Amino acid sequence: MSTIQPAFDIATQTLLEPTGLGLPDLERVLDRLMTSRLDAAEVYCESTRLESWMLEDGIIREGAFSIEQGAGLRAMAGEKTGFAFTDEIQLAGLLEAADAARAIAGSGETRHVALRRSGEAPPLYPALNPLASLDEATKVELLRRVDAEARAQDPRVTQVIVNLVAAYDVMLVAASDGTLGSDVRPLVRMNCNVIVEANGRREQGSAGGGARGPLGFLIEGDRALGFAREAVRQALVNLEAVDAPAGTMTVVLGPGWPGVLLHEAVGHGLEGDFNRKGTSAFAGRIGERVASPLCTVVDDGTLPGRRGSLSVDDEGTPSQCNVLIENGILRGYMQDKMNARLTGVAPTGNGRRESYAHLPMPRMTNTYMLAGPHRPEEIIASVDRGLYAVNFGGGQVDITSGKFVFSASEAYLIEQGRITRPVKGATLVGNGPDVLTRVSMVGSDLQLDAGVGSCGKEGQTVPVGVGQPTLRVDDLTVGGTQA
Amino acid sequence: MTQRQAPEALAPDERLARLHQVVRDLLTEARRQGASAAEAGVSSDQGLGVTVRLGEVETVEHTRDNGLGVTVYFGQHKGSASTSDLSLQALRDTVRAACNIARYTSADPYAGLADPDLLARDIPALDLHHPWPISAADAVEHARACEAAARAHDARITNSEGATLDTHQGVFVYGNSHGFLGGYPTSRHSLSCAVIGEDDAGMQRDYWYTTARAAGDMESPAAVGRRAAERTVARLGARRLGTRQAPVLFRSDIAVGLLRSLVGAIRGPALYRRASFLLDALGTPVFPDFVRIHEDPLKPRGLGSSPFDDEGVATRARDLVAGGTLHSYVLDSYSARRLGTQTTGNAGGVRNLTVDPGELDLTGLLREMNSGLLVTELMGQGVNLVTGDYSRGAAGFWVENGEIAFPVEEITIAGNLRDMFRGLVAVGRDMDNPGSFRTGSWLIEAMTIAGE
Numbered sequence: 001m002s003t004i005q006p007a008f009d010i011a012t013q014t015l016l017e018p019t020g021l022g023l024p025d026l027e028r029v030l031d032r033l034m035t036s037r038l039d040a041a042e043v044y045c046e047s048t049r050l051e052s053w054m055l056e057d058g059i060i061r062e063g064a065f066s067i068e069q070g071a072g073l074r075a076m077a078g079e080k081t082g083f084a085f086t087d088e089i090q091l092a093g094l095l096e097a098a099d100a101a102r103a104i105a106g107s108g109e110t111r112h113v114a115l116r117r118s119g120e121a122p123p124l125y126p127a128l129n130p131l132a133s134l135d136e137a138t139k140v141e142l143l144r145r146v147d148a149e150a151r152a153q154d155p156r157v158t159q160v161i162v163n164l165v166a167a168y169d170v171m172l173v174a175a176s177d178g179t180l181g182s183d184v185r186p187l188v189r190m191n192c193n194v195i196v197e198a199n200g201r202r203e204q205g206s207a208g209g210g211a212r213g214p215l216g217f218l219i220e221g222d223r224a225l226g227f228a229r230e231a232v233r234q235a236l237v238n239l240e241a242v243d244a245p246a247g248t249m250t251v252v253l254g255p256g257w258p259g260v261l262l263h264e265a266v267g268h269g270l271e272g273d274f275n276r277k278g279t280s281a282f283a284g285r286i287g288e289r290v291a292s293p294l295c296t297v298v299d300d301g302t303l304p305g306r307r308g309s310l311s312v313d314d315e316g317t318p319s320q321c322n323v324l325i326e327n328g329i330l331r332g333y334m335q336d337k338m339n340a341r342l343t344g345v346a347p348t349g350n351g352r353r354e355s356y357a358h359l360p361m362p363r364m365t366n367t368y369m370l371a372g373p374h375r376p377e378e379i380i381a382s383v384d385r386g387l388y389a390v391n392f393g394g395g396q397v398d399i400t401s402g403k404f405v406f407s408a409s410e411a412y413l414i415e416q417g418r419i420t421r422p423v424k425g426a427t428l429v430g431n432g433p434d435v436l437t438r439v440s441m442v443g444s445d446l447q448l449d450a451g452v453g454s455c456g457k458e459g460q461t462v463p464v465g466v467g468q469p470t471l472r473v474d475d476l477t478v479g480g481t482q483a
Numbered sequence: 484m485t486q487r488q489a490p491e492a493l494a495p496d497e498r499l500a501r502l503h504q505v506v507r508d509l510l511t512e513a514r515r516q517g518a519s520a521a522e523a524g525v526s527s528d529q530g531l532g533v534t535v536r537l538g539e540v541e542t543v544e545h546t547r548d549n550g551l552g553v554t555v556y557f558g559q560h561k562g563s564a565s566t567s568d569l570s571l572q573a574l575r576d577t578v579r580a581a582c583n584i585a586r587y588t589s590a591d592p593y594a595g596l597a598d599p600d601l602l603a604r605d606i607p608a609l610d611l612h613h614p615w616p617i618s619a620a621d622a623v624e625h626a627r628a629c630e631a632a633a634r635a636h637d638a639r640i641t642n643s644e645g646a647t648l649d650t651h652q653g654v655f656v657y658g659n660s661h662g663f664l665g666g667y668p669t670s671r672h673s674l675s676c677a678v679i680g681e682d683d684a685g686m687q688r689d690y691w692y693t694t695a696r697a698a699g700d701m702e703s704p705a706a707v708g709r710r711a712a713e714r715t716v717a718r719l720g721a722r723r724l725g726t727r728q729a730p731v732l733f734r735s736d737i738a739v740g741l742l743r744s745l746v747g748a749i750r751g752p753a754l755y756r757r758a759s760f761l762l763d764a765l766g767t768p769v770f771p772d773f774v775r776i777h778e779d780p781l782k783p784r785g786l787g788s789s790p791f792d793d794e795g796v797a798t799r800a801r802d803l804v805a806g807g808t809l810h811s812y813v814l815d816s817y818s819a820r821r822l823g824t825q826t827t828g829n830a831g832g833v834r835n836l837t838v839d840p841g842e843l844d845l846t847g848l849l850r851e852m853n854s855g856l857l858v859t860e861l862m863g864q865g866v867n868l869v870t871g872d873y874s875r876g877a878a879g880f881w882v883e884n885g886e887i888a889f890p891v892e893e894i895t896i897a898g899n900l901r902d903m904f905r906g907l908v909a910v911g912r913d914m915d916n917p918g919s920f921r922t923g924s925w926l927i928e929a930m931t932i933a934g935e
Binding site: 161203281395 | 536539540541542543544545546547548549561562563564565566567568573576577580581583584585586587588589590591594619642644679685686687688718721726727728756757758762860862863864865867869870872874875876878892893894895896897898899931932933934935
């Protein structure tokens with residue numbers, strides 16, 4: 001590997017220099033965009049290279065590579081936003097897009113913008129291209145090893161699918177407040193899905209992991225082989241699963257990925273745009289109790305190497321660890337610049353966008369609950385009859401009514417304080433503003449997820465993380481079939 | 484507000500001709516770099532989107548999306564690459580990237596282009612291109628009228644997420660080294676509105692939308708707004724239900740999701756991976772005998788219409804289900820070869836699905852159900868297509884004596900799709916859903932409802 005350059009140098013080399021642009025050109029585009037009638041304007045340049053490989057039936061069946069590159073220009077006046085983008089980062093195209101975007105506010109006098117490079121936030125991940133972090137032969141060999149590991153676990157494994165994705169995202173953002181931010185964001189992920197079959201019954205299991213870093217992350221400590229073993233283990237558990245119970249009962253959620261509960265039940269409802277507009281069930285509730293005193297929930301974009309982390313957000317604001325709920329009291333919302341400006345608070349480093357072709361909005365990074373006082377064993381032992389859910393698919397929330405769901409993919413019955421039989425996956429449903437008030441025990445075993453989470457909002461997908469310790473929630477509705 | 488002139492610099496015919504040339508160049512370049520076969524698709528779209536919230540403009544977005552993708556074959560080794568850049572240099576680089584990938588993929592005996600005999604010979608005109616040269620200012624007025632109708636409908640509508648008008652048009656061209664080269668322009672317009680209602684019990688949100696190939700085929704802004712408001716207000720005061728078994732009526736817009744689950748379970752990859760609850764179900768009864776589900780990819784102005792599929796294979800109308808029996812899987816060439824059969828022209832998916840309507844409208848279905856749950860919203864991903872196990876969050880209305888009694892929320896409905904399909908009691912004639920999948924409401928005999 002060559003020595004690693006600062007993100008800013010890589011960003012200008014990748015995004016500006018190929019078409020002969022420099023910072024004075026960006027200032028010229030901002031000057032065209034920013035008029036006296038606007039509150040703020042921004043140019044966001046981005047290049048994304050993505051490579052994916054897929055193994056199926058023991059062979060490397062597919063591989064794909066893509067490059068997406070372009071610039072998105074935004075002009076803001078009050079609550080209004082004009083937006084245009086171009087897939088050519090060239091002066092003529094940028095100026096044309098600037099004219100289209102600023103039309104939102106009618107004509108006004110132009111204002112000169114002087115860009116200044118903000119003090120570089122310490123990078124949370126190396127500024128490298130993960131596509132080049134392993135040679136192709138080693139990449140496909142890794143997929144084959146994962147396949148072999150899965151098949152070696154059990155003769156009932158009938159199908160193994162392994163996906164490997166590496167993305168290299170380089171961005172540069174220049175805004176009318178003088179912001180000149182840049183970031184180089186590597187992102188790698190592997191997933192292993194298996195089908196098992198016995199006595200005519202088929203079940204599936206899946207596991208994976210990822211990080212912001214080189215593909216070597218997947219090789220360290222044979223991490224990727226662990227995904228294969230975990231996927232098979234889950235699938236075999238599901239082969240034995242009986243119908244899930246239906247009704248309201250005590251639910252113990254395992255540590256790590258079950259933190260998707262927090263993402264759905266409270267996370268989305270605390271995004272600044274919904275609260276500015278008053279459309280969230282949490283609007284206007286800062287300072288109120290929304291969870292049991294055992295619960296402290298943060299959104300933390302500063303964890304080194306995590307999938308949801310950002311050195312700076314897509315508006316150039318350094319990410320932070322934001323306390324959302326402290327000892328049960330609602331403390332704050334997640335903000336981008338526009339919503340912060342309109343509600344008179346500071347941005348929190350949560351301004352994110354799927355790409356240059358999408359508008360930024362407040363989004364989560366890594367959302368998790370801090371550890372509590374209880375040992376996980378004592379939490380399970382405290383339940384007379386209930387559900388122990390350790391793995392989940394995804395979830396969804398209606399931020400207005402507060403109702404949310406998340407779907408268990410591995411769960412067990414708890415009977416008289418002991419984990420007994422595995423049950424089939426079931427959806428859990430609850431009400432965001434009060435579910436955390438019924439958290440009666442919080443484990444000491446905080447874990448973050450393995451690094452495969454993605455969050456969708458208004459059609460835009462961004463990588464995120466979740467985490468939590470083991471939690472006991474009294475009275476959660478479990479959507480099984482056994483009434 | 485200012486407006487932008489008609490979005491494209493080139494007339495549709497010229498743009499189509501230019502994209503044809505890009506595809507030819509890609510295929511030539513692939514051959515030059517040593518590929519034994521290749522296929523390529525290129526698209527170019529332009530659009531305008533505006534959102535109005537509480538009567539004020541919130542966003543005006545101008546979009547311009549280009550994309551090209553190429554797949555090369557070196558014998559049975561395959562590689563793919565794509566980019567948003569249509570320049571000649573990007574085209575060469577993209578082919579090179581695809582060729583590099585193909586050096587590391589395995590020889591797959593089933594890989595390859597579609598059989599030449601099945602490729603579309605002529606490209607029927609399906610009337611899919613009706614650009615709407617609306618200015619941003621006029622688009623704002625449409626959205627404003629839509630939201631205003633919603634807010635004026637009921638005093639309990641207290642807030643809004645706004646109304647959005649989107650209009651897009653573009654061209655798409657596909658070609659492969661068997662000599663196929665075809666393309667066509669399309670357009671699509673939509674208007675949606677989401678509002679919030681409030682009463683003592685709290686807030687509820689709902690929405691409605693309309694979408695069509697031609698602006699004249701859309702519902703009026705006022706109709707969309709009224710519908711969004713009606714749906715929102717009807718949800719106010721929702722309560723929970725006790726856990727029970729009961730009949731469940733999936734309103735037509737929600738029943739579309741059951742159709743998607745059916746399609747997911749009869750798609751090629753689910754079958755050859757043995758990852759479907761409908762494995763080996765071809766020719767067997769999957770629904771009661773009154774059920775017919777028909778695909779018509781050639782429907783004029785259809786939202787899912789296409790004269791050829793993503794591999795250039797001619798599309799044709801056929802029954803997926805007739806007399807309740809599964810008549811056809813949903814296959815592309817690859818999965819067909821894996822299964823030892825022929826592609827059904829479904830590379831890229833299913834296009835325009837219709838369930839034959841029954842006798843009863845929604846009111847009639849409520850009477851038929853007598854007592855049970857009318858589902859008007861589903862949440863979450865709790866559908867397991869390997870086992871058919873189904874468990875999702877739901878909201879809707881409890882029905883007693885054939886009439887809506889009260890709105891419900893924070894419940895789940897669960898069952899198994901195989902039982903739910905076989906337990907279909909009736910399909911309505913209320914084909915009241917936008918989009919390319921059309922069906923009336925579905926009345927299902929019994930499911931488990933979990934609540935308090």
